[in-house]
Amino acid sequence: DSGVTQTPKHLITATGQRVTLRCSPRSGDLSVYWYQQSLDQGLQFLIQYYNGEERAKGNILERFSAQQFPDLHSELNLSSLELGDSALYFCASSVEVVSLYNEQFFGPGTRLTVL
């Protein structure tokens, strides 16, 4: 158990809908990262937050947004869902952001299926 929790574990929804994925980092970790893992795209870095502020942006679509709250939990919002958004969404956390060495601890993932 990495100490990172993600809810829900599975999510099934329809095209055009909006969903929210939730992540609680390990105790003491200030950085939260979101990743999308799909069969055709592999593991893609989406976005990083550090202590409530956005710190890095990867291949995140405009239909997607994220935030990190004062209690450090993070939410990833996915809207106007398309079939291609079906994927495993990982959250990871780490202690700091300034060091290149940032062992990231991954949550169990949320499996999103868009029908």
Next chain:
Amino acid sequence: AQKITQTQPGMFVQEKEAVTLDCTYDTSDQSYGLFWYKQPSSGEMIFLIYQGSYDEQNATEGRYSLNFQKARKSANLVISASQLGDSAMYFCAMRRNTGNQFYFGTGTSLTVIP
């Protein structure tokens, strides 16, 4: 542009043998970090080993070692004395100093044969 390349989609190794999983990377940064992660069939991502671009010695963590060849931009993972539990997907990743971006390779599926 592809930042991390793992050219072996699938690998097989006999139990107790050593295996090398290839990873090459592309960056013009002088400072970067390289990571290997394991993803078993259960889906979780497990950190294995880290190598910094300025580290002169190859990283080792138990049965895992990283064969770092900076001039060739390669960071191969060596697993010694393979065990059945090593069967999983293995991902190489790079963290660039510029923009704080993370890049993952497409992964190598390792199967350990009894």
